[in-house]
Structure formats: C-alpha cells, structure tokens
Amino acid sequence: MTDTLLRSVALPDLDADARVRADDRSHVFHSWSAQALIDPLPVAAGEGATFWDYAGNAYLDFSSQLVNLNLGHQHPDLVEAIQRQAGRLATIQPSMASDVRGELARRIADVAPDGFEKVFFTNGGADANENAVRMARAVTGRRKVLSAYRSYHGNTTTAISLTGDPRRWANEPGDGSVAHFFGPYPYRSAFHATTPEEESQRALEHLEQVIVLEGASTIAAIVLETIVGTNGVLVPPAGYLAGVRALCDKYGIVWIADEVMVGFGRVGEWFAFQAFDVAPDLITFAKGVNSGYVPLGGVVISERIAAHFDTVSFPGGLTYSGHPLACAVGVATFEVFERDGILERVRDLGKRVVEPHLRDMASRHPSVGDIRGMGLFWAIELVRDRGTREPLVPFNASGADAAPVTAVAAACKRGGVWPFTHFNRVHVAPPLVISEDDLGRGLDVIDGALDEADAALA
Known part of the structure; x- marks a missing residue:
C-alpha cells in the first residue's frame, strides 16, 4: 500500500469491518442474489489495480470490478x-x-x-x-x-x-x-x-x-x-x-x-x-x-x-x-x-504479456480447453476432457455443481487476485493501468489456481 493511502486508511480495522458487514447484511438488498446466501466482502480502499479489505488483505483486481474500472481505483486525475x-x-x-x-x-x-x-x-x-x-x-x-x-x-x-x-x-x-x-x-x-x-x-x-x-x-x-x-x-x-x-x-x-x-x-x-x-x-x-x-x-x-x-x-x-x-x-x-497512450499500451500488453502467458498455461493444464481474447480482455475456458470439450461445470451451474470453478476462484483469492469467473470460465480483465509486474504476477496466481481445475479431472 502506498504511503498516501496508508495515511488516509489505517488497516487492519476489524471494528470497521464488523460495522460494514452488519449494515450491509441488515439493510442492503443485493442484485442477482439470494440475500441470505451471500457474504459480500467489505472493501476499505483501492488504488490503481489493487484494493484492500478491512483486514488489510490486498487483491489485484483482475475483474476491474465489473469490467468497468478501466483506469483503476482512485485515479488522481x-x-x-x-x-x-x-x-x-x-x-x-x-x-x-x-x-x-x-x-x-x-x-x-x-x-x-x-x-x-x-x-x-x-x-x-x-x-x-x-x-x-x-x-x-x-x-x-x-x-x-x-x-x-x-x-x-x-x-x-x-x-x-x-x-x-x-x-x-x-x-x-x-x-x-x-x-x-x-x-x-x-x-x-x-x-x-x-x-x-x-x-x-x-x-x-x-x-x-x-x-x-x-x-x-x-x-x-x-x-x-x-x-x-x-x-x-x-x-x-x-x-x-x-x-x-x-x-x-x-x-x-x-x-x-x-x-x-x-x-x-x-x-x-x-x-x-x-x-x-x-x-x-x-x-x-x-x-x-x-x-x-x-x-x-x-x-x-x-x-x-x-x-x-x-x-x-x-x-x-x-x-x-x-x-x-x-x-x-x-x-x-x-x-x-x-x-x-492507453490504447497502445493495452494492445502491447495483450500481445506481449497476456496471450503468451495464457498459451503457456493451456499447454500445461489439461483442464484448459481454449483461450481467447484481445487486449486486456481474455477468457480461459475450462473443460473435463479436451477431446469431447465437456465443460468443467454444467451450464448455469451453482452450488455443488459449480465446485471446481469455485475452488479455482478461492485459490486466486488466497493468492491475492480477485478473479472474474462465469460458468466454466476464468476471465482476465484487469484495469488498463495495471503495471506489467502486477499483470504477470496475477497471471501466475491464476496459473497456480488452475491446479484446482486439473484436480477435478482425476
């Protein structure tokens, strides 16, 4: 966390975490959700491609929230x-x-x-x-x-x-x-x-x-x-x-x-x-x-x-x-x-960093059936069998049926990356201002998390 952010947000702050959770669970009605079955993460601060919870855990935002935070958290301009x-x-x-x-x-x-x-x-x-x-x-x-x-x-x-x-x-x-x-x-x-x-x-x-x-x-x-x-x-x-x-x-x-x-x-x-x-x-x-x-x-x-x-x-x-x-x-x-030069930067990072990383993952993980995308917008499609292309989880899976992808997402979070998953896919959509080092680090975390998908094939 940068010095500026440290001065403005003192973390960890578990009392604040408890207050935010209590207000949210008591009074906020969330979209696309069964209200009693969710546990939203209280977010304390964000900067660039990273956000923090009240416990002080940092996450690389590999979903750009809902693929909207193109210039990242708290861009000064x-x-x-x-x-x-x-x-x-x-x-x-x-x-x-x-x-x-x-x-x-x-x-x-x-x-x-x-x-x-x-x-x-x-x-x-x-x-x-x-x-x-x-x-x-x-x-x-x-x-x-x-x-x-x-x-x-x-x-x-x-x-x-x-x-x-x-x-x-x-x-x-x-x-x-x-x-x-x-x-x-x-x-x-x-x-x-x-x-x-x-x-x-x-x-x-x-x-x-x-x-x-x-x-x-x-x-x-x-x-x-x-x-x-x-x-x-x-x-x-x-x-x-x-x-x-x-x-x-x-x-x-x-x-x-x-x-x-x-x-x-x-x-x-x-x-x-x-x-x-x-x-x-x-x-x-x-x-x-x-x-x-x-x-x-x-x-x-x-x-x-x-x-x-x-x-x-x-x-x-x-x-x-x-x-x-x-x-x-x-x-x-x-x-x-x-x-x-954001447009040029995105094209460069997509071709020079993201695509080679993803192709390498696909060559090593039997659960990866396809990778595709452009710029800083990619999908990793997970399958049970590359030959039949059977999805790793069924269409519109939830609960136990979605467990293999849920495990991949959990592994990403443990590694400090907040992922975007949907059905049998992991999407890569970080802020366009992400540093090359953070981009590579986040892709490495996803790479490791795919071991969970591979394990589901056994």
Whole structure:
C-alpha cells in the first residue's frame, strides 16, 4: 500500500469491518442474489489495480470490478475532475447546456466513425441499450429486435429480454418483440464448423434464416455485443461483423453495437468494432467511458438516425442524462488515454504479456480447453476432457455443481487476485493501468489456481 493511502486508511480495522458487514447484511438488498446466501466482502480502499479489505488483505483486481474500472481505483486525475466540477457546478438538468457534457460528446464523436456526431447520454449500459432500441424502432417503424443467445444487455425490460443468458429466464415474459439467434463460437460451434471461416459463413447463413423466418419487414434492429463479454469473451471470426453489416443493409435493419463492456480501451480500441473495419448504426457505451466513478452511459448516433429526430421529438429522457460530475470524469478519461497512450499500451500488453502467458498455461493444464481474447480482455475456458470439450461445470451451474470453478476462484483469492469467473470460465480483465509486474504476477496466481481445475479431472 502506498504511503498516501496508508495515511488516509489505517488497516487492519476489524471494528470497521464488523460495522460494514452488519449494515450491509441488515439493510442492503443485493442484485442477482439470494440475500441470505451471500457474504459480500467489505472493501476499505483501492488504488490503481489493487484494493484492500478491512483486514488489510490486498487483491489485484483482475475483474476491474465489473469490467468497468478501466483506469483503476482512485485515479488522481479522475478524482480531481469530480472535485473540481463539484466545486463549481455539481448538477444541472439535461435540457440545459453544460460545458463538460458538450465537450465529452464532442470527444466521443471525434473517436467514433465518420458520420457519428450526436451522443445521447444515459445513466448506464442497460438504459443505453433501451434507448438505442427505442431509436431504431422509431426510425424504422418496426418493432422486433434480434439478439444473440450468448449475450447480456442489461436489466431493464427490453435489455433483459435482449439478454440471452439465464438472467433472462426469471424475468420473462418481458418485451415480447425480441427473438434470439446463435452467434459465432468457433470452440463450440452450433454449426459443426471446423474452421473460423466456416463458422463465420454458417453463422451468417443462420442469421439470415432467422431474419427471413421472423419477417425481415418486422425487424427494427439487431443488437450485438461486438465481443461477447460475460458470456465468453467471444471474438467474432473474420468477416462476421462485415456480414452482419451487409445483412442489415440488405433488409433495412439497424445494427446496434453494444460496446458497454468492450468500449473505451478494453481491447486496445476506442470501440471494439474498429478492430474489424466496420461501422454500426448506433453504438451503446458505459463502464469504461469514465471507469464508473459516477454512473454514465450513452448512445452514439449515426447521422441517418439522428436526422430523423431533427423535427420529430425523441420519446425518451432521464433526469440525470449527461450529469456534469459524470461527464467531467469522462473528459478527464480522454485526457489520460491520450497523455498515457492507453490504447497502445493495452494492445502491447495483450500481445506481449497476456496471450503468451495464457498459451503457456493451456499447454500445461489439461483442464484448459481454449483461450481467447484481445487486449486486456481474455477468457480461459475450462473443460473435463479436451477431446469431447465437456465443460468443467454444467451450464448455469451453482452450488455443488459449480465446485471446481469455485475452488479455482478461492485459490486466486488466497493468492491475492480477485478473479472474474462465469460458468466454466476464468476471465482476465484487469484495469488498463495495471503495471506489467502486477499483470504477470496475477497471471501466475491464476496459473497456480488452475491446479484446482486439473484436480477435478482425476
């Protein structure tokens, strides 16, 4: 812990730990949880890629909290931006003009593709997707929306309906105008493909069949995570996104790129789709735009769609749209990215450090079936048998069924790394500012923790 942090937080502090636990367990209702079956870790402090509990235990944050803390804990530039903005204008309603809101919108437009000039700000990723779908429906006059089974798009009504993973199930029925399809997943191809090229071609053929059978004239939008996040870090094979673009053009469908998790540097690009030389019609973002220091999301709007609302009122809005404190941190984020070469750094660390480490792990651990990713966003897929590719734990496993992956996570924590695990995978998503030494150390801890997965194969 640095001297600055030591002066501000005296650890260990077991009395504080007890107070935080008592208040949390008595009064806080947690998301996605059976309340009596959880034991949230009280966090006392954070700095850079590390956070501490009240017992003084340090953890490398290899999940960037919820893959949003791109510039790490307590970044001094971001903290200062909040303090400076709060000192002169803490808040203002969205119908008035704000200097930091306008500047952040301009900066986002500058890094978006040509033809994207307008930004609608939201409070986070779910309402960004909600409002993007609302725009697509208004412009096309159609209702239906397509999304992938392996996806997560948020917890509001349409966003959870778009979501393909099991979090959708208990929330049904939701938006009845959503249909799902299979996206590409070369390691577990739904199309019996044997090469990435076949996977791309067959996934596009399947998507076109879904479009036709659902009624092309009824479909307003296709919503896609550019790189699937929580559901697998699935990098689209070459040609797939270009094919989606072509299908949308052919059938008059709006392509919404969900960049909530992968935008703003996570894979070494401002927006992940830029790595594939394509452009959508609407871009949704949140998380990394300001590392979640103050809630913020939004939709970047192409000129064609924005023009529709020049003389037609957009039927939506939020009290805190473009909140000055959030936007001030967003502006500071751009300044840090540009000054510190964050995009270049992420690409370098991904290729030079993360990928070789993971490939080495895969060569030595029989439980590792696949590794995949870009930049500082990777997945280690764990299997019981490399030949059959049977997952180490069943789909949507919990309790005893999830024990082998739970053991891997516990071993990571004992080694001082807070991991991101989901189903049969360990994800690697540290803050983009992590030092090379800490990155290597964290990967070494994960390497050791995989012994637990190997032991489950015996």
